[in-house]
Structure formats: structure tokens, C-alpha cells
Amino acid sequence: SCTPRTHEPLFQDTIREAGLNPYLLEFVSIREHCSWVHMFEKEEATRKAKELVAMAVAKAALLKPLTQSTFPVIKKGLVIGGGTAGMTASLSLAEQGFEVYLVEKEKELGGNLRNLYFSLNGENPQTLLKEMVEKVESNEKIHIYKNSEIADFAGYVGNYKTTVKTYNDRPTSNNGDGTAQPAEGRGNLTTIEHGIVILAAGAKERQTAEYLYGQDERIVTQKELEERIASDRLESLGGKLSTVVMVQCVGSREENALYCSRVCCSTAVKNSLKIKEINPGVNIFILYRDIRTYGFREEYYQQAREKGIVFIRYGLDSKPEVVKENEQLKVRVFDPILNEKLEIDLDLLVLSAGIVPNDEN
Ligand SMILES: Cc1cc2nc3c(=O)[nH]c(=O)nc-3n(C[C@H](O)[C@H](O)[C@H](O)COP(=O)(O)OP(=O)(O)OC[C@H]3O[C@@H](n4cnc5c(N)ncnc54)[C@H](O)[C@@H]3O)c2cc1C
Ligand code: SF4
Structure with a gap:
């Protein structure tokens, strides 16, 4: 037993x-x-x-004696995905003296870090990105295959043989969400022998059709908002920005995607603090189910409250409703503290759409 x-x-x-x-x-x-x-x-x-x-x-009765054999291990690593995780893993292997093959499907290294322009603690993600890419690209032990994907994979632990296809004419990422078009172009094949594989294929922002997304340019995702803030386009939508509403858990923590993406509450707090820094007069409402600003990020949630950002809780059975009346965007939501339904006129609606794996993975 x-x-x-x-x-x-x-x-x-x-x-x-x-x-x-x-x-x-x-x-x-x-x-x-x-x-x-x-x-x-x-x-x-x-x-x-x-x-x-x-x-x-x-x-x-049919068992036969077996003997254990030892095999030489190929002391080289394959890393799939050249985002922060893949680059960190590659550098770590290389610094320990191992050869690394780093395969990235996009033309550039960096992954999601390429779309992050500021952080809660004030560090600049773009500086980190630049430094990391420079370190990876100048490390002789790291062999980088950009615009590439895995075409074939065989072998066993310690002894793998992988074919990498590198595209010359592959369309670059133009989906607007950091992903590449499906590869149809011709490519060169390279066979790599390696002992381990590190999968660092990351994820992307979820695409949504909820809350009128895609029907009005004043409705954006957190990633799009961050790009607008970084490129000084926050108020470029006509008129002065007066009221911003953010909706959390869009497509997350409900049927078909029960998990919490763990980054979007912090991103909403980060982006709303940034808007307040640029223009303290903007009214910001964050409609949330639970605020999950993990660890010490809770301090920034507190800061957001102190700066007058209003947090209104909603439940799955009373999701906010977004409407457009005479070109005016409005959100209707039940406030459990006031015990009444609120209607908020807004200039910018920001959706925290969470993260999903890349389609091809
Ligand atoms: C919208 C959004 C906002 C975020 N905001 C923050 C934030 O403010 N702060 C924060 O710390 N984190 C944030 N994150 C999380 C952030 O993505 C991670 O912190 C970090 O960038 C993840 O790095 P990664 O290397 O794991 O994945 P990624 O950055 O996703 O990198 C994965 C890489 O693998 C490549 N790849 C994928 N599949 C393949 C394949 N089959 N073959 C070859 N290459 C492949 C991709 O092209 C990409 O370059 C956010 C994420 C999203 C989606
Ligand atoms: S919005 Fe907050 S609670 Fe919802 S999925 Fe994102 S991190 Fe989790």
C-alpha cells in the first residue's frame, strides 16, 4: 500500500x-x-x-534485468524567446561558461519590455532593455537567431537536436500587439545540438471586444495607454483630458480564463499615477473586482488613493456598462459603498485586458 x-x-x-x-x-x-x-x-x-x-x-515474469548507462551531455543550451526572461537565462548560462543558442521569432530582442516605458519604482524599462540587449548581443557565447522559429526538435535530455528556421522575408510584427504575422516566408535552416532547453516564450496582452473596444479611439488597453503617455499623446484625442476610467479584469478571472494575470492591477496603478503626475487635475476612476498589487506594490495603491484616484468595486454579476450617447462615452457601474448606480462621463476608457500565451505556443 x-x-x-x-x-x-x-x-x-x-x-x-x-x-x-x-x-x-x-x-x-x-x-x-x-x-x-x-x-x-x-x-x-x-x-x-x-x-x-x-x-x-x-x-x-517477463521482466528483464536492465543496466544503467551514462551518456555524455552536450554542454550547450537552447533558449526559446528573447524577452527579459530569455535574455536573463542566456546571460546566466553564458556567464557560467556555456554556449547558448537564443531563438527569437521577432526581428528584435526584448519582448514585452519593448512596450514598457516606466515602472512603479521609477526605473526606466527602456534603459534596462538597451543594456540587456547590448550585453546579450556582445556576448560571444550567445548565438542569436532573430526572426526565427523552431522547425524541428528531436533527442532526449542532455542530447537534443533542433532545427531553427530563420526567415529572410518574414513579415515583421505589425499586429499592433507585439506579435508577428504567421510565417509563410522562406528561411534558412540551421541544426543545433544542445543538452538543455529553456522555454521563455512569454505572453501578450489579451485582445478583447468587450466594453466597446475597437469602436472608438478613446477606448484603449493599458499597453496602448502607456504608449500614448510615453509619446506625449495623452491629450491628443481632441479636447483636454478631464476624466479617465479604467476597468480591471477584462476577460480575466471568469469563464475561459479563470487565472489572474498578476500585472494589470499594478499597471493600472502605475499608469494612473503617471497621468496624475502629468496632470493632477484629471479625475481617475478604477473599477476593480479585487486589487492585486502584489508585495510592496501595495504602497503604490495607497499612494494612488492619497492622490484622489477613486476605486470602485464591481462583481462579476454587476459588470460595468459602457455606452456612447451623442459622442459622449459613459460608464455605468453600481457602487457598493454608496449603494447606488453611478454614471460617469469620461474622455478615456482604459481596459486592463490581462495576458494570454502567444497564439502559436
Ligand atoms: C500588457 C502588459 C503589460 C505589462 N506591464 C508590466 C509592467 O508594468 N511591469 C512588469 O514588471 N511587467 C509587466 N508585464 C509583464 C512583462 O511582460 C514581464 O515582466 C516581462 O516582460 C516578461 O518577459 P518574458 O521574457 O517572460 O516574456 P516576453 O516579454 O513576452 O518575451 C517572450 C519572447 O519570446 C518570443 N517568442 C514567443 N514565442 C516564441 C517562439 N515560439 N519562438 C521564438 N520566440 C518566441 C516573443 O517574441 C518574445 O520576444 C506586462 C505584460 C503585458 C502583456
Ligand atoms: S486586473 Fe488585477 S485582479 Fe484582475 S487579472 Fe489583472 S492583476 Fe488580476
Whole structure:
């Protein structure tokens, strides 16, 4: 009845000590496969246990002694994805003396970091990006394949053989969301031999059709807002910016995507503090389900409240409603503190759409 996880190696050791080949052992997991999963069907569980034992005995009669072999390991690494994680992993391997093959599907390294222009603690992500790319590109141990993807993959732990396809004429990222077009172009094939693989393929901002997104240029995602702030286009939509409303958890933490993206609450706080810094007079409302500013980012949430940013909680059963009446954008939301429905006229609606894996992954 003991679990093979802990006891199979123990019994193998005992057999070895007795002078037998340790692989002449067949283990039946009555605990996991019968006692636990069928605890309320005792008779059926007992019948199943007997059948499992009978099968194991039959199999044991056919067991052959096995010997362990050692293989040389190729001391080179393949890293898939040249964002922050992929570049960090590549640098770490290279600094430990290993050759690295870094495969990035886009024309440039950087991933999402290329779209981040400021951070909560005041550091400049673009400076980090520049420094990191320079370090990676100048490291002789890191072989970079940009505009490339994995065409074939074979082998086993320690000894992999991967074919990388590098495109000459592949369309570049023009989806507007940092992703590349599906590759149809011709490319050069390179075969790489390596011992380990690090997958650092990241994610992208979710595309949404909720809250009238795509129907009015005053409705943007957090990523688009950050680009506008960084390029001084915050007030370029006609007229002075007076009221901004942000909606959290767009497409997240509900059916089809139950997970929390973990970055969008902090991003909303970051972008609203930035707007207040540029223009303290702007009214900002953040409509949220839970504020998840992880760790010490909670301090920035507090700062946001102190600067007059208004947080209004909503539930899945009372999601905000966005309407456009005579060119005026409005959001209607029930405020549980005031216990009444509010209607807010706004100039800019910002959606925190969360993150999803890249389509091809
Ligand atoms: C909208 C948005 C806002 C964010 N805001 C913040 C923020 O303010 N602060 C913060 O710390 N973090 C933020 N994040 C999270 C941020 O993305 C991460 O902190 C960091 O950039 C992730 O780095 P990464 O290397 O894991 O992934 P990515 O940056 O996504 O990089 C993955 C790389 O892998 C490449 N790739 C993907 N698939 C393949 C493939 N099959 N073959 C080859 N290459 C492939 C991609 O092209 C990309 O270059 C945000 C994320 C999003 C989506
Ligand atoms: S908005 Fe906040 S709570 Fe919602 S998914 Fe993003 S980080 Fe999680």
C-alpha cells in the first residue's frame, strides 16, 4: 500500500543489496489506484486491487534485468524567446561558461519590455532593455537567431537536436500587439545540438471586444495607454483630458480564463499615477473586482488613493456598462459603498485586458 514515489526506490535498493538486478521489481500502487480513488466502492476496489496484482505478477515474469548507462551531455543550451526572461537565462548560462543558442521569432530582442516605458519604482524599462540587449548581443557565447522559429526538435535530455528556421522575408510584427504575422516566408535552416532547453516564450496582452473596444479611439488597453503617455499623446484625442476610467479584469478571472494575470492591477496603478503626475487635475476612476498589487506594490495603491484616484468595486454579476450617447462615452457601474448606480462621463476608457500565451505556443 505504500506509494511507489517513495517506496519503489527503497525496494529497488533492497533488491540490489540482496544481489539482484533492481529492475526485476514490479510495483502495484494499491493506495493511489484503489484505496484512495475508490474509497466508497470497497468491493469494486478490492476486485480491482486483485486484478492489478494479477497483472503485475504476470508482468513480473517477463521482466528483464536492465543496466544503467551514462551518456555524455552536450554542454550547450537552447533558449526559446528573447524577452527579459530569455535574455536573463542566456546571460546566466553564458556567464557560467556555456554556449547558448537564443531563438527569437521577432526581428528584435526584448519582448514585452519593448512596450514598457516606466515602472512603479521609477526605473526606466527602456534603459534596462538597451543594456540587456547590448550585453546579450556582445556576448560571444550567445548565438542569436532573430526572426526565427523552431522547425524541428528531436533527442532526449542532455542530447537534443533542433532545427531553427530563420526567415529572410518574414513579415515583421505589425499586429499592433507585439506579435508577428504567421510565417509563410522562406528561411534558412540551421541544426543545433544542445543538452538543455529553456522555454521563455512569454505572453501578450489579451485582445478583447468587450466594453466597446475597437469602436472608438478613446477606448484603449493599458499597453496602448502607456504608449500614448510615453509619446506625449495623452491629450491628443481632441479636447483636454478631464476624466479617465479604467476597468480591471477584462476577460480575466471568469469563464475561459479563470487565472489572474498578476500585472494589470499594478499597471493600472502605475499608469494612473503617471497621468496624475502629468496632470493632477484629471479625475481617475478604477473599477476593480479585487486589487492585486502584489508585495510592496501595495504602497503604490495607497499612494494612488492619497492622490484622489477613486476605486470602485464591481462583481462579476454587476459588470460595468459602457455606452456612447451623442459622442459622449459613459460608464455605468453600481457602487457598493454608496449603494447606488453611478454614471460617469469620461474622455478615456482604459481596459486592463490581462495576458494570454502567444497564439502559436
Ligand atoms: C500588457 C502588459 C503589460 C505589462 N506591464 C508590466 C509592467 O508594468 N511591469 C512588469 O514588471 N511587467 C509587466 N508585464 C509583464 C512583462 O511582460 C514581464 O515582466 C516581462 O516582460 C516578461 O518577459 P518574458 O521574457 O517572460 O516574456 P516576453 O516579454 O513576452 O518575451 C517572450 C519572447 O519570446 C518570443 N517568442 C514567443 N514565442 C516564441 C517562439 N515560439 N519562438 C521564438 N520566440 C518566441 C516573443 O517574441 C518574445 O520576444 C506586462 C505584460 C503585458 C502583456
Ligand atoms: S486586473 Fe488585477 S485582479 Fe484582475 S487579472 Fe489583472 S492583476 Fe488580476
